Amino acid sequence: MSHVDLTKALASWSTDPDELARVSVDRSGVSPAGLPDLVVFAKDVDDVQRTVAYAAAHNVPVVPRGAGSGVAGGAVAGAGTIVLDLSGLNRIVEIRSDEAIAVVEPGVITAHLDEAAAAHGLRYAPDPASAAISTIGGNIATNAGGLRCVKYGVTRDAVLAVDAVLGDGTLVSTGRRTLKGVTGYDLTSLLVGSEGTLGVVVGATLRLSPLPVSTATASAFFATAEDAVAAVTAVQRRGLRPSTAELLDQATLVAIDEADGGDLHTRGEVFLLLQTDGYGAEAEMAVAEQVIRPLATSVETTTDPDVAARLVATRRAALPAIERHGRVLIEDIAVPRSRLAETVTAVASIAAATGVRIFVFAHAGDGNLHPIVLADSAPAEQVDRAVAAIFEHAIAVGGTLTGEHGVGVLKRPWLAAELGDPVLDLHRRIKAVFDPAGILNPGKAIG
Amino acid sequence: MSHVDLTKALASWSTDPDELARVSVDRSGVSPAGLPDLVVFAKDVDDVQRTVAYAAAHNVPVVPRGAGSGVAGGAVAGAGTIVLDLSGLNRIVEIRSDEAIAVVEPGVITAHLDEAAAAHGLRYAPDPASAAISTIGGNIATNAGGLRCVKYGVTRDAVLAVDAVLGDGTLVSTGRRTLKGVTGYDLTSLLVGSEGTLGVVVGATLRLSPLPVSTATASAFFATAEDAVAAVTAVQRRGLRPSTAELLDQATLVAIDEADGGDLHTRGEVFLLLQTDGYGAEAEMAVAEQVIRPLATSVETTTDPDVAARLVATRRAALPAIERHGRVLIEDIAVPRSRLAETVTAVASIAAATGVRIFVFAHAGDGNLHPIVLADSAPAEQVDRAVAAIFEHAIAVGGTLTGEHGVGVLKRPWLAAELGDPVLDLHRRIKAVFDPAGILNPGKAIG
CATH class of the missing domain: 3.30.43.10 (Uridine Diphospho-n-acetylenolpyruvylglucosamine Reductase, domain 2)
Incomplete structure (x- = not known):
């Protein structure tokens, strides 16, 4: 047409x-x-x-x-x-330091908002790995997570209000500029993560957070993923609230070293990057170090921001480093924290059983794993088997197909297995309320 | 029948x-x-x-x-x-310290869950004033807030999953046991705060938080509400994250003193109770005190838990103390933080203009005010005028009718003014999806 x-x-x-x-x-x-x-x-x-x-x-x-x-x-x-x-709708309309909120258009690049907030002593907490290139609208569509969300919450926790165009072209505003409010149903949270299937987000009011006065960083190596996960669990059981807790497996360390000439993989099997922040950052890290040390093969801590920035950059380099090896399928399962160690082991077993190369890094503090599947490392049917086995494991242990990337089209085949038919049917009827003609991103998110 | x-x-x-x-x-x-x-x-x-x-x-x-x-x-x-x-469905089914979650039935008394969590070094963060008598199911129905939610979030932030019976008797489970997850729409957040109009919550999986290792408490008096609000704003602008920031006006202080024989009202016009917690509690409070002192007529700080507990109990005694004066209408507006001071002033002006006695206390950290209207202190039409004027002010400054109590039947007349007809229409159509026969708590929440 x-x-x-x-x-x-x-x-x-x-x-x-x-x-x-x-x-x-x-x-x-x-x-x-x-x-x-x-x-x-x-x-x-x-x-x-x-x-x-x-x-x-x-x-x-x-x-x-x-x-x-x-x-x-x-x-x-x-x-x-x-x-x-919507990338042209990219104005930061307002940042209010006294209210710690921002009003933005959907095409604003996530990192640009964070930078603009920093000029007010604030930050936009959700920090997906894609922050330098992704937009707030896209982050809202998928309810994006990131490294800091273990302490500061995911995108949904930062969205106070949205303006959205429904499937008939009507513009509605949901939520409010206040930090609390219970008038009406939470349509804002419903729109966040709906992948453009309920409405087109054309504006958002976002909560900002204070920039932490201090950050402490630990880099630790472990003989096994079990030990690394045990360390994270022990830290959280001790009442500590890490702001970052990232786990990288040996394959990922090798890939990073190959890309940047470093020696991470020679220093231990599994790497954990843990940060604490705020007024108690150093006191909290001192306790964390005590808790981690008996489980680790080595642990170093620093409050030097440059060293910390390099370590975070190393973690962020994981995916590009793996992508040098070929086409990847980026999985994104999340499991209950208590099932994380066995899930890392299960992914390794799946890789061994199928002959597919799989790299694993994880937001360990909230049980969100990214098994990165090298798509051409084995015959297609073996790759399919591996991916299916990963999803089946996640669901079997009470987890989910996707922690922060969304269902899109790739995860649709497993949707009913996770949600069940009665709940999926509710989804379809809710979609019909927002989009009677069924024209908003059909076939995505809810199939 | x-x-x-x-x-x-x-x-x-x-x-x-x-x-x-x-x-x-x-x-x-x-x-x-x-x-x-x-x-x-x-x-x-x-x-x-x-x-x-x-x-x-x-x-x-x-x-x-x-x-x-x-x-x-x-x-x-x-x-x-x-x-x-549902009060008989009151089992705490499970508390998992390694996952920091609880699975409960809806009739569990909120404070009982908090106590049970404490045995695991954890707590249930949302602490509505009614915690000793209200149930988790009721808290979920209204998306209850409380004193700690300025730092730890409201009920919705603590609810990971619910089991709910829809309007046709179908049992569905929404959400998941994981801390993150984006498969499907956020039906859990939709059910939270829906006041029993979308489903009957029969079970919930709740996020618990570590018990803070340390808490510091400031009690400060101010000559005016403007000064007290300015102090809270200054504290937040400084990047501090108070765990409690409660403001009480002179009328409320007089009522508390009359009830318990204290002398709060002689010590200043407006009282602010501010707490910080966690590993940085004292460092954070030291900065807070510096920030507050120039604005206050007096400020004292303590880390003594008994003194702190007495101060919190004093705050919690505000409503019962006011209720000794007669029948009350408990209002619950929330406004953008930057509009809080003028809102306190506006409520005082409304009281003066109508001759109605109104007491004010507020969760100042998140802009949530409770103007407590003495229902028999003036002719009914004046009381109605005062209440309407309070709601109109809240909406005019970008606020909401209700921050944490819900709409129920009392706030229905102002619903359309806040939400607008297109959004209210969406609500009705969503209700029809969950409750086709319209038999779940009809006439409540969305009118």
């Missing part, structure tokens, strides 16, 4: 095949069938409403898009769709 | 008028018209499903009930209704 009735009312759009190809994919590796009909570069909320209303009237699927940095296929768009690119 | 087809299948129920009268009201002061038909004392989830399914089939409203400690009328039940009393 040419959609001329739509495009004549818009300032910016394209049907150029190269542009369409660019906006048809995200970082999931999913290849949609065919190219979208059109990409709309929204310049204001009117453009969004106009596009969605047109799509509803003509029964055309709309795929909202931020930076395209998603890894579950939530933003892939095939033939017969309109891509609604 | 006799409902014999229902009662013959139940172990425990009553049609005794005294029992029915007792379960027909809560602490809101709302008097429903007539008595309920029946009260069901649920002994297990089957009783709940059976009752709701029967009610749906016979189109009889069901009013879920915990301890009846609500103050907005969410649990009042009039003629032609069935009260579903």
Whole structure:
């Protein structure tokens, strides 16, 4: 379709095949069938409403898009769709230091908001690995997590209010500018994590947090993943509240060393990066070190911000380092904290049984693992078997398919196994309330 | 109706008028018209499903009930209704110290859970003033807050998963046992705060937090509410994260002194109770004291737990002390933090203009005020004017009718003014998804 009735009312759009190809994919590796009909570069909320209303009237699927940095296929768009690119709505409308809130448009890059907040002594706590390239709108769509969320919460915990365009083009505002409020249902939390299937987020009011006055960092090595997880559990049982607790397995350490010439993998089997922050950072770290030492083969602590920044950068380098080895499937299971050690072991067993290369790093403090599957390291059916086994394990131990990346299209096959049919049916009926024509990102998130 | 087809299948129920009268009201002061038909004392989830399914089939409203400690009328039940009393489902099913979670039935008294968690070095952070008498199920229904939620979040932040019986009697489980998870929509947050209008919560998985190793407490007096609020703002701007920040006005101090023979009201106009906790409690309090001192007429700090406990008890005594003066309307507005001082002033102006006696205390750290209106202190139309003016002010400054008590029946008249008709319409359609027959607590929360 040419959609001329739509495009004549818009300032910016394209049907150029190269542009369409660019906006048809995200970082999931999913290849949609065919190219979208059109990409709309929204310049204001009117453009969004106009596009969605047109799509509803003509029964055309709309795929909202931020930076395209998603890894579950939530933003892939095939033939017969309109891509609604929100990256141009990128103003930080307001930062209020006395209220510790920010009002932003959805296309703001996450790291840019964090930097702008820092000028006020504040920060935007959720810090997905993609923060330098992903948008707030995308983070809201997937309820993005990150390293700091073990102490400071995920995206949903930071979103006070959203403006969203529903499936008929109506603009609604949910939530409020206050830190507390119980008038009405929590539609804000419902929209966060809905992957663009309930509404197109066109604005958000976000909670900011104080920049911590002090941060202490431990780097520890362990002989086994069990020991490393036991250390994290012991730290949390002791009443400590780490702000970061990241685990990297041997394969991941090797990959990082190969990429940057370091020697992490020679220093131990499993690496744990643990941070504490705030006024009690050093006192808390002193206790953490005591707790970790008997379980570790080595542990070092520092309050030097440069050393800490290098260690965090090393952790953030894990995925790019693995990606040098070939195409990856980025898994994202989360399990109850008490099942984390056995889950790391289970993933290793799955890798051994299928012959698939799998690297593991984890937000260990909240039981969220990223098994990174090297997609071409074994025959496709073995890779499929490995991925299925990982999901089945997660569900079997009371966990979830996805801790912070979303379902997109990649995890749809396991959705019913996790949610159950009655709950999935509720989802479909809720979607119909927000999007009666079924045109908002159909086939994503809830299948 | 006799409902014999229902009662013959139940172990425990009553049609005794005294029992029915007792379960027909809560602490809101709302008097429903007539008595309920029946009260069901649920002994297990089957009783709940059976009752709701029967009610749906016979189109009889069901009013879920915990301890009846609500103050907005969410649990009042009039003629032609069935009260579903969940207070007998009061087992703490599990507390896991390694995962820091609890699994509970809805009738568990909030303070009992907190005590049980303490045996594991943990606590249940949300601490509504009613914690000693209210139930977890009731707290979930209203998304209850409390003193500690300025640092540790409200009930919604502590609820990981719920089991709920929908309006057709179906049992569903939402959420998960993991700390993170983005599979599907956030139905858990949707059920929290829905005041029994979407489902009857029959079980919950709750997040626990470490007991703080140390707490520091400041008690400060100020010449004006503006100064007290300025002190809280300055503390938060400085990057401090108080765990309690409670403001009490002069009228409230007089009431407390009259009740317990103390001398608070002679020591200053406005009182602020501020606490910090964790490993940095004392360091944080030292900075807080520096920040507060220039604004206060006096400030004292302590780390003595007994002194701190007495100060917190004094704060908690505010409402009972005011209630000695007569029937009260407990308001619960929340405003953006930057509008708190002017809101305290506005409430005083409203009291002066209407001749109604209003006491104010506030969770100042999150902008949540409780103007306590003495209902018989002026003619009814003046009291109505005062209450309306308070709500109108809250909405005008970007605030909300209710920060933590819920809408119940008392705040329904102002619902549309806050939410707007399109959003209210979404609420009604969501309710129809969960409760097609419209029998779950009809007329509450969303009108």
